[in-house]
Amino acid sequence: MEFLINAIEWFIGLGSVVFLPVIIFLVGLLFGLKPGKAVMSGITVGIGSIGLGLVLDLLSSGLGNAIQEMGVKYGSSLNVLDIGVGVGGPLAFSTSLGILMIPISLILNFIFVVLGWTKTLNVDIWNFWFPIFLGMLVQSVTGNFWFGILGATTAVILQWLLADLAQKHVSEFFGYPGIAITHLMALSGVLFAKPVNYIFDRIPGFNKIDADAESLTTKFGVLGDTIVIGFLIGIGVGVLAGYDAAGIGTLGMTTAAVMKIMPKMVAMFMEGLLPIAEAAKEFTNKKLNGRTVNIGMDAALTVGHPTVMATALLLVPISLLLAVILPGNNVLPFGDLAFFSFAICLMIPYFNGNIIRSLVGCSLYLVMTFYLSTWLAPVVTNVFSLANFDVGTSGTVTMLLSGLWPAGLLVLLAQTIGITGIIAFGILITMGLIFINKTKKQNIQSESKERGTLL
Template identity: 35%
Template sequence: MSIIQTILDLGASVMMPLIILIIGLIVGMKPIKALRAGLTVGVGFIGINLITGTMGTYMTPIIEGLQKNWHMTLDTYDMGWPVSSGIAFSNGSLVVAMFIILIAINILMLIFKATDTLNVDLWNFWHFIMGGALVYALTGNFVMGCIAGGLYGGTVLFLADKHADKIKDFLGYPGVTITTQSFPLMLYICMGIDWLLDRIPGINKIHFSLTKLNPKISFLGEPLFLGFILGFILTLIGGLGWEAALAAGAGMAAVMFILPRMVKILMEGLSPLSNAAQSFMSKKFPGRKVNIGMDLAVLLGDKEIITMAMVMVPITLLLAVVLPGNKLLPFTDLPALTYFMAAPVIAAKRNSFRSLFIGIIVIIGMLYIATDLAPLFTSVGQSSGLVEAGTKSVSALSGGGELIAWIIVKITSIF
């Protein structure tokens, strides 16, 4: 267990190169090429983490300013995904059992053709483990927790196949799909909402993108200018003054300019593995293709996703205030809105109007799910020691994205 925990503590930027190297060797890549692919993916992840960390540095004061100005007094604290992942990895027995179960499920589903996705994103197994931990906390039954986590992971693998073509069209890279959290199900829901919007007269005629403006002002849609403008305006709305606004504008311009390049580096490392895996599968199983299941981070280089995430920051806080029954005070996970806005933007085909509409519906759902899961999150967090005893209520906005886990929890609670 100590070896596994040590590897997990290294994070995705170290885990992923190791996984890419091992799988690359298995599918027939030369050692140097497999190592180069793994290291390139690691560099990409480090770059993405650095840039999203920079985004958090500038967004945190803005969020605090908005909360102060709007006198927000909600009583469930947003502990964020870093604490959530720590809680998921805190139960050693569950972690070991879930890793074995999830890898076995993936292999069996590939053998029996229930999926064509090979999930190499082992770091994000923590989402499935968290689902198992919630059911374990609810029932007190370890086996039920393992079944729940396995069901969560298996469902994601099944659904990830179905949207692989959608991801290929969006990214421009074949053979890659997304297996993070409940993203596959979330994408289908967003596509369903987009389908409904297509059938509403008037609404279906609105086509607008913040990143594709009138030719005379098209420069405002460039990542540099758009990042600066959004960072500047959001800081002023947060009441932080001109100096902070200029600094935030420059910082967000850097985020929008550099992040796509970091994702491109990551994909440069992933493409050789995808090609080698396809070649391996065609030799072993003629006519069959395999998709590489990856972290949602590979989508974050899209400027429409980054733009809509920034626009959604004040909207998310406003929704938290006005929604009846919501108890979550969004904070720690707000800089991670880039992850949550990926499905709306993909479903809306980069139409900013539809992305915003769908994104609002998604965030409303996430706030209510996070509120509903708060008692379980608090219980599991206190048991792990990562949430202090006596803490009234904690949850995570990202916990609202655990849609499949929430469904499993609600079904389990009936029995």
Template identity: 40%
Template sequence: MAIINWILSLGATVMLPIIIFIIGLIMGAGASRSFRSGVTIGIGFTGINLVINLLTSQLGPAAQAMTKRLSLNLSIIDIGWPAMASITWAWTAAGLVIPIVLIINLIMISLKLTKTMDIDIWNYWQFAFVGSVVATYSNSIVMGLAAASIAAIIALLLADYTQPYVEKYFNFPGISFPHLTALGYLPLVIPLNWILDHIPGINKIEIKPETIQKRFGIFGESMILGLIIGIVLGILGGFSLGETLKLGIAMASVMYLMPKMVAVLMEGLIPISDAAREFMSKRFGNREIFIGLDAAVALGEPSVIAVGLLLVPITIILSIIVPGNQILPFADLAVIPFIVCLITAISKGNIFRSLIIGTVVMACVLLFATNLAPLETEMAIKAGIAIPKGATLIGNLDRANLISWLIIKIFSIF
């Protein structure tokens, strides 16, 4: 456990390059090629995290200002995914989730039950979260580990299912997202997309960054869209002119820099992905193997960021009007692009359709977050985490997805 906790403490930007280097050696990519790929991927993820931190630091004050202007009085505080990840890893059996999921993944690949090799070990915390919640109310580590295992199996299966969308829309050949934040609402997204396909008029509306740029010229470029969205958010938050302009430039920076950082990451990943395919073809014939990554790499697509930013004020408004909601969206508003990245891919980059589906999904996120908050608060207390002043309960938007919620509720029956 001490070794596992030390490795986890390094964070994804260090842990992933080490994993990539080891995988590269195993796959026969050679020491120098594997080392270079690992370092390049580390640089790419560092860049992505810097841009995400910029997004988070700028969105937070804007969201807080909007909630104050709307005089929201909600009792559950959104503490954000980093805090919830720390609470999850504090679970006694959390460290066991890593080897268990790795073994499950290898068995499923051997039995041809999945094509995804999930190297995104840092985000195994999403599976551990499900296990921790189940263990919290059942007082059974075995039940918790079983729930975490089922969450991992479902994520691997859905990663295979959505891989064609990832490859075609994001142009990531051989990459999949075994990431529950992105996959969590797939059972709702697929039928909603089908319904919109069959509504006359609605099924003809198509708004994409390319069409916006073609029609509006410079004002349709992704960075200008970011500027406009940032200025609108600043106005909604009641910011001064200077603060509004700063927010606009920050959002323009996010839209411009994120694709650059993703390109760096992919530069490092391609040699390892090629080596993995050669390795698998030698031992398993012409079997196709996907590299499972964090959905953060999808944030380089302008439509994803645009939809995510537009859903920020929509989510705050939903927190007022959705019956039964008690969570105050705040820290995890920057997670919305992760939640909608596959929605955007399935919608083929159609911002209009993605916003409709995303609005329905975010309404559900608020309700599931409200429902899970008592258990998450209990988890935090057991982990020795102090509850924020003025909050009766804590929660987060990142883990409030349909699949995790369903697994937790099914296990509550036993």
């Protein structure tokens, strides 16, 4: 066991730009792709990953610093510091629970795929960190390591359920056939966005507003172009951060560059993934009776969409305002201000790419994250303590974007019912997977056959 843990730690230590191409290569071989094509797919995905990393670093170093200065400037009266989900991966993979969950997740996922209980084959190992983090919350509440393992396993299964439910709509909106987004932090917003958009459809006047990226360009010309929108948002953030003229101009150009370059890096990523998705489809047609298998990937594939980027950037000043005016909130938004795009990206398809709907809906979503992250702050602080992870501060800390309903639900179950509640929830979502992927499909097939007989 110690050898396995050391081997996994070494592999993860190589970094995502190394281990992801290796995983893509192995998955390609598994699905019958020729070695040469599998190698090219892996390398191309690696190049796309490096490109995305460079763009995100550009965004973080430029806009990230500015919005953190905004957080200090306008939210100093709040006493719980948001240290940001950026530390989530290093935290998760520095623990025994995190390392053990990697083989557990991969093996269990493969079993579920073979049984037909899920359509998602998740190769996005880095973002296992969020289900692992949820398991660590359970461990913190119960004081039991193995209960933490059960909590993390439940979160992993929930991840597949949400990925299966969202795959069709999300892949059609972003144009990613055969790909499922499996980042649980991003998937959590789907169950919020769908009913909220249903309400938006029934608000007179509001339901007539058409404000997607194309319509904005048509109505406002150059001012509606996403590059110009990015430039103006960067200028606005620079002004609010108190930058001088040179800093404001540089930040505006940096933000505009991100809006232009990000989609191109995502396209490179997808160039490597498409042969894998096609090979998976051919493999399942031959070996699994045509069963659909989608490749689970990072939400980074979606954050380059113009509406995602524009909404995430506009949420920065909105979040600072919400932090100050929401009664009972104790969280100072800081570290997560640069990560909003990852939390809200899968909500955008359910708002049909409409920037106005996305901005209003995602702002309401942020209200939930403020209250949940405030409530979870003592548990989150204890998680860092249990992991002996230095967050460079004293007092109570949280991660604003960890304040999502899956985290709140698992902690609530652990506190009120105990491990019995966690197990019951795990069984319930497993039954949900079986229903949507086996029972429901079989019922549809039976009805189709009956109609064919009648005809």
